[in-house]
Each structure stands twice: as structure tokens, then as C-alpha cells.
Amino acid sequence: MGELRLPYRTKKNRTYGITSIVDFGIPLGELKNILSDYHEYIDMAKIGIGSAYVTPHISEKINIYQAFNVIPYCGGTLFEKFYSQNKLDKYLLYLKDLNVDWIEISTGILDIPLEERLALVQRLKKDFKVIGEVGSKDTQKKMAAPDWNHELTALLDAGCQYVITEGRDSGTAGIYRSNGQIKENLIFDVIQNVDCKRVIFEAPHAKSQMFFINQIGANANLGNVKIHDVLLLEAQRLGLRSETFFMEEKADAAYVN
Incomplete structure (x- = not known):
């Protein structure tokens, strides 16, 4: 090992090059087994949608992630559910x-004005590390690239540690378009105008993961990754798959900010 010339890859505890998995109900025993082998490749774990609220032994699951140095957090849908019922304090x-x-402060389902989300960030960052999310789960809602850039930047400036671009699982x-195609022009615009070290692009499939790796570099922040795909993703990041084979010569060009 160590003979190959491979792209530079950040190490834990990394601040970028993040792999954030989505947990839709991984059994505790299976989770322990997977993390014992692959925890070095996983930085964050989102307990998907509102499933944390009905997950058996949720406290034990949180403890397992933390024991393996993986940051657990609840999906934005659970935040939005509490928020819609005026029970944010109970959620906290x-x-x-x-x-x-x-x-996570999201607006995937509810139409929460940006100003209101910024105020929430200002309030919550005193006690939590905040992740903002931009974009809707409703495919009928359209946002122009300047609006994406404005919201992403505003949330970061307000105090979010990271911002997520909505993509659904x-x-x-x-x-993405409703047929699964990446809105490439939108992504190119975001890469040029927002600090990509602090943007987590939701990329649930290998095709989309490789797109971001090829556009941003080995250390693109990727979210909604399935836990069984983390080894494959790490190989992709290091140019060990045909679609990313020539990554060794590519710098993280998008990280010039």
C-alpha cells in the first residue's frame, strides 16, 4: 500500500470532504458491524425524514454513532413537523x-421564508451547531441559480456550519429534475459562487456522486449516502473507479475561495 499516486483525501476529523449517510432504520447490530469497519469513511449520519421519532432504542443508536466519532442528527422533516405545530421548544x-x-433547519415541505430561517439560525446557534438546507421536495417549485446562491450564502453568513442542497433520498x-437528471448548470453556478467546503450536496446514487467528485474534486461534501455504499464512494473519491480514474491529476479546483 502507498505505492499509488492518488488524489489528496482529507482525514477525520475533517471539515470538508464529508460523507454524510442517511439512516432509515439500520438495526443496531448491523450498524455496529458496519461502523467497526468503515467509520473512518463516515463523518455524519442523518436519521432520515422523521424516523428518529419512532426509532426503537434511538438513544442507543445515537450513542453508537458518537462512539465511532460519527456526528448524528435528525432529518429536517422532523424539525418541520415540530415547527408546523408550534412546538419548536419541545423539539429542542x-x-x-x-x-x-x-x-437541521430545512424548508423541504414548509414554505418558511428565508428571513425567518435566518432568525432561527441566529437563535439556535447559541446552543446547537446548525445545518441549513435550501430547496424544496416539491418538484413544481422552481428556484433560479441566483436565489440558490443567495440563500446558501445567507444561511452560512448567519452562522450555519454547513448548508445542504435538497435532493431527497x-x-x-x-x-435534480423529477427524472433524476442533475441540474448541471445550477451546480456549476453554485460551485462558482458559494464556498463548496461548506455545502453538502445530496447525492444518493453513484452517478450523482461521481458527477460531484469530477466537478469539485475528491473532497466534495456528499450527503444522503447509503451506508452500504460508503466503501464504494471512498474508492470513487480516490480515482479507483473508471468514471473517476483520472482524478490523480485533478486538484480541488472549486475550493479556491
């Missing part, structure tokens, strides 16, 4: 009880 207590100190909304 729920996260505190779970010893979860990251919170299916890759059919937000930065």
Missing part, C-alpha cells in the same frame, strides 16, 4: 435529551 428539549447537538427534487 428532545434533541438535548438525546445528546444531539446538531440541528431518491435524487428527484431540488438540485
Whole structure:
């Protein structure tokens, strides 16, 4: 090992080059086994949609992730559910009880004005590390590239640690068309105008993951990754797959900001 010339890859505890998996109900025993082998490739774990609320032994699951140095947090849908019922304070207590100190503020379902989300970031960043999300799960809602850039930048400036570009676990909304095609011109515009070290692009499929790796570099931040795909993704990042084979000569050009 060590003989190949490969792209530079950040190491844990990394601040970019993040792999964020999505957990839709991984059994505890299976989770322990996978993390024992692959935890070095996983930085964050989103307990998907609102599933944390009905996950058996959720506290134990949170503890397992933390024991393997993986940051757990709840999906934005759960935040939006509490928020829609005017129970945000109860949600904050729920996260505190779970010893979860990251919170996602999203607008995937609810139409929460940007100004309101920025105020939430200002409030919540005192007690949590905040992740913002831009984009809707509704494929009928359209946003122009300047609006994406404005919201992403505004959320970062307000105090978010990272911002996520909506893509759903299916890759059919937000930065994707309903048929799964990536809105490439939108992504090119975001890459040119936003600090990509702090943007997590939802990329649930190998095709989309390789697109971002080839456009941004080995250390693109990728989210909604399936836990069984993390080894494959790491190989992709290092140019060990045909579609990323020539990554060794490519710098992280998008990280010039």
C-alpha cells in the first residue's frame, strides 16, 4: 500500500470532504458491524425524514454513532413537523435529551421564508451547531441559480456550519429534475459562487456522486449516502473507479475561495 499516486483525501476529523449517510432504520447490530469497519469513511449520519421519532432504542443508536466519532442528527422533516405545530421548544428539549447537538433547519415541505430561517439560525446557534438546507421536495417549485446562491450564502453568513442542497433520498427534487437528471448548470453556478467546503450536496446514487467528485474534486461534501455504499464512494473519491480514474491529476479546483 502507498505505492499509488492518488488524489489528496482529507482525514477525520475533517471539515470538508464529508460523507454524510442517511439512516432509515439500520438495526443496531448491523450498524455496529458496519461502523467497526468503515467509520473512518463516515463523518455524519442523518436519521432520515422523521424516523428518529419512532426509532426503537434511538438513544442507543445515537450513542453508537458518537462512539465511532460519527456526528448524528435528525432529518429536517422532523424539525418541520415540530415547527408546523408550534412546538419548536419541545423539539429542542428532545434533541438535548438525546445528546444531539446538531440541528437541521430545512424548508423541504414548509414554505418558511428565508428571513425567518435566518432568525432561527441566529437563535439556535447559541446552543446547537446548525445545518441549513435550501430547496424544496416539491418538484413544481422552481428556484433560479441566483436565489440558490443567495440563500446558501445567507444561511452560512448567519452562522450555519454547513448548508445542504435538497435532493431527497431518491435524487428527484431540488438540485435534480423529477427524472433524476442533475441540474448541471445550477451546480456549476453554485460551485462558482458559494464556498463548496461548506455545502453538502445530496447525492444518493453513484452517478450523482461521481458527477460531484469530477466537478469539485475528491473532497466534495456528499450527503444522503447509503451506508452500504460508503466503501464504494471512498474508492470513487480516490480515482479507483473508471468514471473517476483520472482524478490523480485533478486538484480541488472549486475550493479556491
